[in-house]
Amino acid sequence: MTLGIGRPTVAVWKFASCDGCQLSLLSAEDELLAIAGEIEIAYFLEATREVKEGPYDISLVEGSITTPADAERIREVRSISTTLITIGACATAGGIQALRNFGDVETFRSLVYARPEYVDTLADSTAIAEHVPVDLELRGCPIETSQLVEVINAILAGRKPVTPTHSVCVECKLRGNLCVAVAHGTPCLGPVTQAGCNARCPAFDRGCYGCFGPAESPNSASLATWLEEEFEVDHPDLVRLFRSFNADAPAFRRESRRHEPEEVAT
Amino acid sequence: MGAPAAQPTTGPAVLSEDGFARLLERLHNEGYEVLGPTVGDQAIVHGAVTEVDDLPRGWGDEQAPGHYRLVRRDDEAYFGFAVGPSSAKRTLFPARQPLWTAESRDDANFEIIETERPQRRFAFFGLRPCEVAAIAVQDRVLLHGVVPDEVYTANRSDVLLIAVECGAPAATCFCRSMGTGPGMESGADLILTELLDGDHRFLVRAGTRAGEELLEHLEHTEATEEDLAARREVLASAVARLERQLDTTDxxxxxxxxxxxxxxxxxxxxxxxxxxxxxxxxxxxxxxxxxxxxxxxxxxxxxxxxxxxxxxxxxxxxxxxxxxxxxxxxxxxxxxxxxxxxxxxxxxxxxxxxxxxxxxxxxxxxxxxxxxxxxxxxxxxxxxxxxxxxxxxx
Incomplete structure (x- = not known):
């Protein structure tokens, strides 16, 4: 019995990305057959060559926009999708490849490629939401399979998905993790990072790496000041801390910029 | 603890280390799940206490704003630390609590299945006075409010509170300002004070009839004036170590x-x-x-x-x-x-x-x-x- 929109057609799209988030759907082993029964996979090249024409009820979009062609293609995807859900750090924040946004893409192009003129690329790697309206974002590098299944479940039942936007700290406390920052002195991005991973790294005595990007009201400046003053994390390390998978998410971008050497800062 | 407890009639007693171990044994024999301080992942956390060796003997803590470290003490105190990150709340008012499930067999009607709440007996062992006070606050909110909380009420129905007065407040403590410590006169079934001068022993006062019955079954001696003075010394030194204050005037x-x-x-x-x-x-x-x-x-x-x-x-x-x-x-x-x-x-x-x-x-x-x-x-x-x-x- 479905309470929501019947058996929806689903398309999975890839932009600039590593395919890891699409694989998260395929690795939903226990639920995969049930999912395939309840939704119609209409376009998912990672899984099948069989393609059904759009429009689609749900589009899952992986990857960031890095080329003029992709900037055009995402508009087409949007126009044939009723609901568009971005999945993963690339789609929601530009991904690790958004490190280029802090450098000069022309220099990279001329140094890395034998025939740079063949490479048609944009200066920045940008999130999907900077190009088209997005209905829901699933964060993470990669996304959590359980969150994706939860969203599909919620759509089928016509209810709100459980995808909290609070900090990772809440997940640590719910599962009874000891705070690695306070009790171990480990620098941790948990207080400014959105939940969703069930506090995986702190559960293994690691600080949070910020895979899920900024939480709903991230005070990264306060956290960075504390890490600098109390944990003696120096400026280059603060830049590295905030400049990873979600480097170009605004709250993290501002913070890493703040700790760059003066002459490099733009 | 729900209804006003009968007042105890016996005076302060003293338990030897051996008597202290037997207290723990007795709680287990009476079918309590005993929860108390244990050394967790580099912090003192509430956990199952089956024998005295599970307690953080010889461990203390170093606390400051945004800072906690477990430290080794230079004595063998069982309770030489202040409160850690967990509290009785995690047991009585759990972080996640299933309320109900619903199942449909015929595609149309859902049957609601209430989550069963098994009857459990909890003994909180080694609670600090501030923690006993915190339970009293949650009791007011969740037990004695107009709409008692079902989950809390079920978990709280058969609970024994064994408190230990605080001789080791942290730099972040301010119990005295809130009138909750470091010592206490009532509110727990048994109130212990760990005495480290001379023979390692515990001063014990019963706070309820239930506590008194527990004490009656344990080998103990009557407290001497020396024991009572030792307790006053523990509390005075705790008060002297309390760095923080909160002025609650108006x-x-x-x-x-x-x-x-x-x-x-x-x-x-x-x-x-x-x-x-x-x-x-x-x-x-x-x-x-x-x-x-x-x-x-x-x-x-x-x-x-x-x-x-x-x-x-x-x-x-x-x-x-x-x-x-x-x-x-x-x-x-x-x-x-x-x-x-x-x-x-x-x-x-x-x-x-x-x-x-x-x-x-x-x-x-x-x-x-x-x-x-x-x-x-x-x-x-x-x-x-x-x-x-x-x-x-x-």
């Missing part, structure tokens, strides 16, 4: 008369709105519910979990958040904890345990914040009408 008027104080902005500059303070607080009780369904649409569940007034989603009322800024959310937390809690429940929501100071990832200290507001707003302190709570019984 705190309701102070905070509610200063809702626009610039200090709230200064706090918001530092506050991460991460919710740690509320989640380690032994009295905070805010929750949300999460609904789940399965892919086939034949099964659903509702679970209650801890939430926080610091989470933006928690402040959604209708279409939008009513407390959109970190400033407004911190102010809500502090004014509720220290002021409007009194309107609602005739008690402060704060017991002075200092957990919110230690476990704040950027070391925000509510005693300092209240002090700043007090020092910089003397002429602005306006009496704020105290509203009698419609939720209180009686």
């Amino acid at each position: 705190i309701h008027g102070l905070l509610m008369g200063n809702l626009d104080h610039p200090r709230w902005d200064a706090i918001a500059e530092r506050c991460l709105a991460c919710a740690n303070c509320t989640l380690v607080c032994p009295t905070c009780f805010c929750t949300t519910v999460e609904d789940r369904t399965d892919l086939a649409g034949t099964w659903a569940s509702r679970e209650r979990r801890w939430d926080s007034c610091f989470s933006l989603e928690f402040t959604h009322t209708g279409p939008a958040s009513v407390r959109n800024s970190t400033r407004s959310r911190y102010r809500q937390w502090l004014t509720h904890k220290l002021a409007t809690w009194i309107d609602q429940f005739d008690t402060s929501g704060c017991v002075g345990c200092g957990r919110c100071i230690t476990w704040c990832p950027v070391g925000i200290d509510l005693t300092e914040e209240v002090d700043v507001i007090r020092r910089t707003s003397e002429d602005k302190v306006a009496p704020w009408p105290m509203v009698p709570s419609p939720l209180q019984e009686g």
Whole structure:
């Protein structure tokens, strides 16, 4: 019995990305057959060559926009999708490849490629939401399979998905993790990072790496000041801390910029 | 503990180390799940205590705003530490609590299946006076309110409280300001004081008839004047070590008369709105519910979990958040904890345990914040009408 929109057609799209988030759907082993029964996979090249024409009820979009062609293609995807859900750090924040946004893409192009003129690329790697309206974002590098299944479940039942936007700290406390920052002195991005991973790294005595990007009201400046003053994390390390998978998410971008050497800062 | 307990009639007694071990044995023999301090992952946390060796003997802690370290003591004290990050709240008011599931067999009708609550006997062993006070605050809110909380009431129905007075307050503690420690006279079934001078022993006072019965079954001696003096010494030295204070004089008027104080902005500059303070607080009780369904649409569940007034989603009322800024959310937390809690429940929501100071990832200290507001707003302190709570019984 479905309470929501019947058996929806689903398309999975890839932009600039590593395919890891699409694989998260395929690795939903226990639920995969049930999912395939309840939704119609209409376009998912990672899984099948069989393609059904759009429009689609749900589009899952992986990857960031890095080329003029992709900037055009995402508009087409949007126009044939009723609901568009971005999945993963690339789609929601530009991904690790958004490190280029802090450098000069022309220099990279001329140094890395034998025939740079063949490479048609944009200066920045940008999130999907900077190009088209997005209905829901699933964060993470990669996304959590359980969150994706939860969203599909919620759509089928016509209810709100459980995808909290609070900090990772809440997940640590719910599962009874000891705070690695306070009790171990480990620098941790948990207080400014959105939940969703069930506090995986702190559960293994690691600080949070910020895979899920900024939480709903991230005070990264306060956290960075504390890490600098109390944990003696120096400026280059603060830049590295905030400049990873979600480097170009605004709250993290501002913070890493703040700790760059003066002459490099733009 | 729900109904007023019969008063004990015996005077203070002394348990040897051996008698202390037998107390623990006796609790197990009476079918209690004994929960007490244990050495967890580099912190002292509530855990199962089956024998005295499970206790953090010889361990202490070093606490400061945003800082906690386990440290080795130079003695063999069983209770030589202040409170850690966990509290009885995690047991009595669990972080996640399934409420019900619903199943459909015929595609149309759902059957609601209430979650079973097995009868459990808990003995909290080694609670500090501030922790006993925190349970009393949660009792007022969740047990004695007009609408008792089912989960809390079930977990609280057969609970024994074995307290140990505090001889090792941390630098973040301010129990004395809140009138909850370091010593205590009542509120627990047994009140112990660990005495380390001379023979390692425990002064024991029964706080209830149940505690007294427990004591009657243990080999003990009557306390001497020397034992009582040793207890006074433990408490005096604890008081001397309490560094922090919170002046609660007309705190309701102070905070509610200063809702626009610039200090709230200064706090918001530092506050991460991460919710740690509320989640380690032994009295905070805010929750949300999460609904789940399965892919086939034949099964659903509702679970209650801890939430926080610091989470933006928690402040959604209708279409939008009513407390959109970190400033407004911190102010809500502090004014509720220290002021409007009194309107609602005739008690402060704060017991002075200092957990919110230690476990704040950027070391925000509510005693300092209240002090700043007090020092910089003397002429602005306006009496704020105290509203009698419609939720209180009686």
